[in-house]
Amino acid sequence: MSKSKVDISTELDGVKMRSPFGVSPHNLDKAWFPGAKAAELYLKYVNAGAGFVYIPAIVPGEPTESEKKLDFKSLFSNQQYVGRWLKVREGNLVLGHIYTAKNLFNFLPWAKELIETLRAKLPEDVPIIVQALVHESDPDKWSDHVKRVAELGPDIIELNTGCPVGLMGVVDTRKLPPEAKWGMAMGAAPEVFFPVLEAAVKATKLPVGFKLTPESGYPRMMYITEEAAKIGARHVVTTHKYFAIAPPDIWNGGKGPFPALDANCPADMGGAALRLSMYKATALISKNIPNINCFAGGGITRPEHVVEAIMLGAYACQTLTGVVQNGIRLITRTNDWLKEYMVKCKYESIDDFRAVALQYIKSTQETNFPYYVAKVDEKKCTGCGRCAESYCPAITMKPVKGRKVKQLPVVDQKYCSCCGMCGFICPVDALSYVQRK
Numbered sequence: 001m002s003k004s005k006v007d008i009s010t011e012l013d014g015v016k017m018r019s020p021f022g023v024s025p026h027n028l029d030k031a032w033f034p035g036a037k038a039a040e041l042y043l044k045y046v047n048a049g050a051g052f053v054y055i056p057a058i059v060p061g062e063p064t065e066s067e068k069k070l071d072f073k074s075l076f077s078n079q080q081y082v083g084r085w086l087k088v089r090e091g092n093l094v095l096g097h098i099y100t101a102k103n104l105f106n107f108l109p110w111a112k113e114l115i116e117t118l119r120a121k122l123p124e125d126v127p128i129i130v131q132a133l134v135h136e137s138d139p140d141k142w143s144d145h146v147k148r149v150a151e152l153g154p155d156i157i158e159l160n161t162g163c164p165v166g167l168m169g170v171v172d173t174r175k176l177p178p179e180a181k182w183g184m185a186m187g188a189a190p191e192v193f194f195p196v197l198e199a200a201v202k203a204t205k206l207p208v209g210f211k212l213t214p215e216s217g218y219p220r221m222m223y224i225t226e227e228a229a230k231i232g233a234r235h236v237v238t239t240h241k242y243f244a245i246a247p248p249d250i251w252n253g254g255k256g257p258f259p260a261l262d263a264n265c266p267a268d269m270g271g272a273a274l275r276l277s278m279y280k281a282t283a284l285i286s287k288n289i290p291n292i293n294c295f296a297g298g299g300i301t302r303p304e305h306v307v308e309a310i311m312l313g314a315y316a317c318q319t320l321t322g323v324v325q326n327g328i329r330l331i332t333r334t335n336d337w338l339k340e341y342m343v344k345c346k347y348e349s350i351d352d353f354r355a356v357a358l359q360y361i362k363s364t365q366e367t368n369f370p371y372y373v374a375k376v377d378e379k380k381c382t383g384c385g386r387c388a389e390s391y392c393p394a395i396t397m398k399p400v401k402g403r404k405v406k407q408l409p410v411v412d413q414k415y416c417s418c419c420g421m422c423g424f425i426c427p428v429d430a431l432s433y434v435q436r437k
Contacts, residue, residue, distance in 0.1 A: 006342040007349045008335060009125065010051070012293055012316045013207035013234035015155050017051035018125040020350060021306050021334050024297050024320040025056030025131055025160075035113030042118060046126055048331040051316065053118060055130045057160055058152075059105040060145050067107075084258040086246055088271070096271020096299075096321065098246045100258060101165050105133065108148060115152050127155035131211075132200070137192045139199035150204040159200055161187035162211030162240040164268045171266060187213035190224055194231060201232035209235030209295065214242050214277060218284075225285050229292040235315070238281035239298035241268035271321045275299025279312055286313020287358045301325055303337035310350060311357035372418040372433040374411045380430035383407045387422040387431065395422060 010020040023045050042053050066074040083101040087094060106114075115128060122128070132149045134142050142159075149157060167185055186193045187210065201208050210233055216224055225236050244267050248254040256264030278298035286294050296314035300306060301322040309317050322330050347353050374394070383405035388395045394415035397407045409422075413436065423431045 001343050001346060001348070003339040003343055006339050006347065008338050008342070010316055010350045012052075012127075012295060013156050013209060015127045015207065016125050017127060017316060018123065019049055019051030019331075019335050019338075020310060020314070020316045021331060021338075022050040022052040022316070022318055023054060023323055023331070024318040025054045025129075026320050035110045036117045038110070038114050039117040039121075042114075043121060044328055045331060046122060048328045049335045050126065050331050052126060053122065053128045054318065055106065055111060055114060055128065055154070057105045057131050057133045057163070058108060058111045058149055059133050059135070060141075060148070061107060062109060063107045084261050084265075086258050086267070088246075088269070088273075094272070094325075096269060096273040097324075098244055098267045098269050099241070100168055100246075100261075100265040100267035108152075111149070112152050115154065119153065128153070129156045129158055130154040131158045131160040133160040137186070137196065139195045142196045143199040143203040146200045146203040146208075150206055154206065156235075157200070157204060157206050157208050158235075158237070159186075159197065159208065159210040161185075161193055161196075162213035162215075162237065164213070164215070164241060164243040167243055168266045168268075185213055185215055187211065187224065188215040188217075190220075190227065193224070194227060197228055197233060198231050207234040209233055209237065209293070211237040211240055212281065213240055218280070221281060222284065222288065225292060226289050229289055233292060235293040235295045236285060237295045237297050237318075238285060238314070239274055239278040239296075241270040241274070241298075243267075244269035270298075272299045272301055274321075275301075275305060278309065282309055282314050283312040283358065283361050286355055287361055301330075303334040303341075306334055306338065307341060307353070308357075310354050312361075313355040313358055315354070370418075371436060373413050373416045373436050374418060374422055375432050375434045376409050376411065377430045377432065378405075378408055380428050381405065381408055382428055382430075384427065385409070386425050386427065390421060390425060392419075392421060 008020065009016060009018050011017065046053065066078070083099065086098045088096050088098055111130065118128060130149055130152065132146050134145050146157060164185060186196065197210060210228060212221055212225065228236065246257055246264055246267055248264060249257045256262065258264065275298060278296055282294045282296045285292065293315040294313050295316050295318065296309035297318040299321065300309065300317055300319040306317045342348070345353070385397050385407065387409050388397045394412045395409050398410045399407050418433050420433070423429070423433070
């Protein structure tokens with residue numbers, strides 16, 4: 001089987017996509033925000049092979065004169081369109097980014113111009129997904145807005161009920177304004193979200209999905225998704241950025257670490273650290289609520305991550321961190337890698353491996369834990385002793401002669417429960433687990 005024979009197309013909400021991979025909706029707080037100018041960026045994604053175009057946070061109303069003129073000096077003075085990125089490290093490892101921002105929205109006129117510009121140039125199998133957002137909890141206002149958004153000609157509508165940007169404007173959570181509490185964080189309040197979702201589903205014939213906020217927590221996210229599917233939601237985005245506070249600068253009196261900012265503002269946490277949370281939501285929702293499509297997003301930075309998410313049930317995958325860290329070419333590399341992977345594994349279509357990993361998602365009560373024992377690979381071991389420095393009662397260091405390594409760990413089988421901690425600690429992977437003799 002050759003690469004030309006495999007089919008990497010997929011469907012989300014019954015809408016065909018030429019690839020399961022594309023770019024997450026993200027803030028357009030740059031000078032190319034309005035309409036046709038924004039299309040230039042999206043077409044770069046499309047030309048790189050993206051399977052969809054994703055337009056964020058379309059809100060009711062008209063842009064101000066300052067916004068129309070791209071008068072950023074005025075916008076900044078009025079506390080508009082302010083954003084700061086911060087790299088989060090653990091040693092040499094980049095865990096992710098923390099981002100703080102103010103108003104980052106897309107007005108209907110800009111969205112109309114953007115979609116019209118894109119439609120003339122998009123392949124038929126690259127659908128447009130748009131996010132609708134209203135900073136109120138009134139279902140009628142959401143219904144009216146969804147109708148207007150549907151008139152723009154998208155293929156799929158998504159309710160932005162998970163983005164934490166609105167929460168960033170308040171430190172005292174007892175004083176959250178409606179736009180912060182019920183606009184973008186609505187997904188954490190089922191009693192508010194469900195009537196809005198029902199109104200949105202009834203307002204259009206287009207498929208409607210929603211963004212699951214991690215602030216809803218587990219297991220409440222399962223309840224929210226299950227009820228949303230009953231109401232008529234077709235897809236759920238299985239993670240989003242967490243609400244966060246950046247670590248203070250301990251060498252500068254605890255000041256905020258954001259560049260060009262004299263405060264440590266509430267923010268959101270994104271990046272590679274989100275991936276395991278995304279897997280959790282994708283797997284558990286796909287396994288238990290199969291009548292809703294999972295749209296996986298969060299922490300995807302490599303092509304392998306796309307396959308992992310699909311194997312856990314995802315119908316499509318989105319990334320922002322991956323493109324930020326690796327460039328737009330990550331889209332092309334991922335599609336090429338995906339084809340090569342499918343040839344190697346003899347998969348002809350995405351459906352051949354979608355959800356195959358769910359059979360292995362089992363509770364600890366359903367699973368047998370074999371009674372194995374740790375084994376030291378003396379050829380790999382450097383004798384550093386880290387495995388014996390933890391609280392394991394089974395490992396001690398013993399001196400050896402005639403070798404460069406002065407000491408080696410010895411495992412007392414009587415006390416080894418095969419917990420795996422020594423393998424986690426070992427910097428050279430010199431420990432494995434074998435059946436007891």
